Amino acid sequence: MGLNTVYKARSFDLSDLTGISNETLAMHFKLYEGYVTNTNVLNEKIAEMIKDGELDATKTAAFSELKRRFGFEYNGMVLHEYYFDNMVKNGTGDPSKDSAFIKAAEESFGSYEVWKADFVNTGKMRGVGWAATYQDPSNGSISNHWINLHETGNVAGYKPILIMDVWEHAFIKDYAPADRPKYIEAFFANINWDTVNSRLSDAAGKASA
Known part of the structure; x- marks a missing residue:
């Protein structure tokens, strides 16, 4: 994580899951991509404010609000990646007894x-x-x-x-x-x-x- 980091939305091969439709997944992937985009936008805007010397949060309401959005957008991106990563087609339901x-x-x-x-x-x-x-x-x-x-x-x-x-x-x-x-x-x-x-x-x- 850093103001110079540019994130790219990942692709997940999850078509034809059990009980979760491809239509739902397509919508969900788009939503995830929005968090990636918004994370990059936040970094860009804050980098611009720092470059212009607008660092005083007591005077710059815009800076404060952008920083408050960090947790929502970053976690929205990262949690979706964990979620998609811990699913797979043709899952076993429960883990093996010796796992x-x-x-x-x-x-x-x-x-x-x-x-x-x-x-x-x-x-x-x-x-x-x-x-x-x-x-x-x-x-x-x-x-x-x-x-x-x-x-x-x-x-x-x-x-x-x-x-x-x-x-x-x-x-x-x-x-x-x-x-x-x-x-x-x-x-x-x-x-x-x-x-x-x-x-x-x-x-x-x-x-x-």
């Missing part, structure tokens, strides 16, 4: 089933947002969190392991708002557990070494 994620869920929640119940019900919460599983880098434990909008609810320093978008644009073409649980079922059918497992690190082992 790193199963081990992490058992250590942090007692069982994968308890983790899943916690995550699913986080995703069912009223309002727009995201359900996220994060890993504590200091001890390797995982926990589930609700991210309101894009920037509120992220845990500083924690590593995103699994990200689920539960804004209505993620499913409104396929499911009624009241049918969000059906969308969550569809999301689980498409999770790329190889990607999720690769995001986990052996922080607990490093901490005790």
Whole structure:
């Protein structure tokens, strides 16, 4: 991240997912591309203000407002990339019994089933947002969190392991708002557990070494 960084929207091969239509994905990709564009625009505008010496936030309301947008636009871009990356065609539904994620869920929640119940019900919460599983880098434990909008609810320093978008644009073409649980079922059918497992690190082992 930096004012001189220019981001490019990534492409994701996710056509023909289970329970999530190509029409929904096309709309969602466009929305994601908008966050990438807006992130670049923010950087450009702030760079121009710095070049012109307009750095005093107490006098320059425009500078303050642009800085306040950083969290929304940047996280809107990054969370979508995590979300699209942790899906795949022909998913297995649940991870394999000997996977790193199963081990992490058992250590942090007692069982994968308890983790899943916690995550699913986080995703069912009223309002727009995201359900996220994060890993504590200091001890390797995982926990589930609700991210309101894009920037509120992220845990500083924690590593995103699994990200689920539960804004209505993620499913409104396929499911009624009241049918969000059906969308969550569809999301689980498409999770790329190889990607999720690769995001986990052996922080607990490093901490005790």
